[in-house]
Amino acid sequence: MQYLALIYSEDGVGPQPEDPEFADYMAGYFKASKTYEEAGIMRGGNALQDTSTATCVRIRGGKTETMDGPFAETKERLGGYYVLDCTDLDQAIKMAELIPTAQHGTIELRPVMIIPGDT
Template sequence: MQYMLLLYANEGGWAHLTPAQQEQGVAAYRAYSEALTKAGVLKGADRLQGSSAATTVRLTEGKPQVLDGPYADSREQLGGYYLIDVPDLDAALSWASRCPTVGHGVVEVRPLWAMSA
């Protein structure tokens, strides 16, 4: 079954890290990605640009309304994702608990809803 690991963290936190801490962070994500790949469960992953680059579209009285910014204002922003294919929720939770994001943010685990052809 496929699961999205949605990574939420405070965007401003990165700028407050020293260059050495930033290097450690990059290395931790690289190692995590490699572990997912070696296990054969990684289907996709990427970082997102900052929430200031987001645009939100919604219908208001039947007409599209385009707004600058993310869907919701919060302390933590969606910063990236991993798409994994594992046997069950327990396996997905196990991988999520190993993600470096849990040390400074949260990882939301959500199953994909397979669309029929």
């Protein structure tokens, strides 16, 4: 089963680029990605640019409306994701524990929907 691991953290919380511990923090990400690759479960993943760069799009009455900013203004922001192919939720939880942001933020695990007839 594929799980989307959504990486949320509060702005300014956790190691920042100017902090000495930032290098270790990033190394943690490389290590996690490497573990996923080696386990053969990595199906994708990216870091995202800041929510200040986000644009929302919707169509209402046939007209496209675009808005500056993220969909929901919350304290914790989506900063990146992985897509991991795990045997079950327990494995997904174990893998999510490796994401360095879990130390100060939150990882939301969402199973990817299986559409019947898709396989």
